[in-house]
Amino acid sequence: MKIEYNRPSADSILNKIKYSSSETNVFRVYLGAAPGTGKTFMMLEDGNYLLEHGIDVVIGYVELHGRKETEAEIKNLEIIPRKKIEYRGSIFEELDAEAVIKRKPSIVLIDELAHNNIPGSVNLKRYQDVVEIYKKGISVFTTLNIFHLNSIAEKVESELEIKVSERVPDYILNYVTEIINVDIPAGELIKRLTSGKIYSKEKIQAALNNFFKIENLIVLREISLRTIADELSAQSNKIGNPDDKIELKSNERVLVLISSNPDSARLLRIGSKLAGRLNSNFYVLHINLKHRENNKSEDYERYLSKNISVAENLGAAVFSFQSDDVVSGVIDFVKTNNISHLVIGATNEKRKFFGIFPKKSIVNRLIDSLPNVSFHVIPTTSAGI
Structure with a gap:
């Protein structure tokens, strides 16, 4: 992954696209600390320059938020029509990934990577659409706020008490080849907000009283810069040519076993981070016991549904x-899916067989039966399954 503290020159972008092979398409993220830093504008500006110099660039999805200067920057860029989806009596528009793949441009510009797709879409999350497009050999330029990364979102919710409903799993960085840090001081961002360049006038005061508090923006900017610095450190330690494209996935596969237990959410976050470190696929499994089929409480269904939602938000492939x-x-x-790492919860409760001899726990039975799997056993407060 190549990270730019300062924006690269337009010519360097052009040369990179012109002289890269079809097997080394680009996944570029314009990263900012908050809305309004100029990510979308910069992405459009770069797209126009490349278009003017013979590169086939199209817009897959751009969110204008009523910003006139952003709308003006679309200029001559072709816009792929959005997919219309009916939901609860209303029509919504989403990125049409199939249309982008069929059009097959050299580069597609796609705003708001962390967006939650409307129910009825092929994928739950826009980042899943983007990955599919990228895997078809199309270069992607996209935008992301730092607090939408799942590990950062957890900190933002706990420390700043800001609800983050749209997230991308940390392992999305395994696909990214370039990050452009779109940085702006907190004070300047406030000026942009109050002058109406971010939100409409009726939304400005509410934004200032909530998300756009100066102390929040300072913390988010520090987090963004620190994240970039960590990635640069990792980049500097990479062996070999730093411009070589990284392997997107290893042969490792991580599985988290969940239930209706509230502790499952913690297991999922541990599994997500493990999958990110290993550059691996991330699976989640729930076993529905036949003898419980007609004996499930409302709490069971509610908590299980909540845990499955957490898993999907973390980008896992969920199976039941x-x-x-x-x-x-x-x-x-x-065995069917060649899992190499299993994350499972365990309690200190001891069960007895016929009231005399200790009965082996589920964890111990699995360890005995799967000697080639690495187990990550996490203490839980109650039975995990």
Whole structure:
């Protein structure tokens, strides 16, 4: 991954696109600390320059937010028509990934990577659409606020008490080849807001009283710069040519076993971070026991649904299988999908068989049955399954 503290020259962008092979398409992220830093404008400006110099650039999706200067920057860029989806009696517009792939431009500009797609879309999240497009050999320029990265979102919610409903999993960085840091001092961002360059007049005061508090913006900017610095440090330690494209996925596969237990959310976050570090695929499994099929409480269904939602927000592939026994169901899934790491919760509760001899826990039975799998056993406060 190449990270730019300062924006690269237009000529360097042009040369990179012109002389790169079809197998080394670009995944560029314009990263900012908050809305209004100029990410979309800069992306459009770069797209226009490349278009003027013979590169086939199109807009897949751009969110204008009523910003006239951003709208003016579209200029001659072709816009791929959005997909219209009906939901609860209203029509919504989303990125049409299939149309972009069919059009097959050299570069597509796609705003707001962390966007949640409307129900009824092919994918739950826009970043999933973007990855599909990128895998088809199309270069992608996209925008992202730092607090939408899941690990950062957790800190922002706990420390700044700001709800972050749109997120991307940290492993999305495994696909990114370039990050352009679109930095602006907190005071300057406030000026942009109050002058109407970010939101309409009726929304300005509410923004100043909430998200756009000066102390929030200072913290978010520090987080953004620190994240960039960490990535630069990792980049400097990379062996070999730093311009070589990184491998997107390793052969490792991470599985998290979940239930209706509220502790499952913590297991999912641990599994997500592990998958990110390993550059691996991320799976989540719930075993639906047959003998419980007609004996489920409302709390069970509610908590399980909440945990599945967390898993989907973290970008996991979620599976739910019916089985007579948890252990046999997990073993079958692990062997079928070549899982290499299993994250599972465990308590200190000891069960007895016929009231005399200790009965082996689910964790111990799985460890005995899967000697080639690395287990990550996390203490939980109650039974995990």
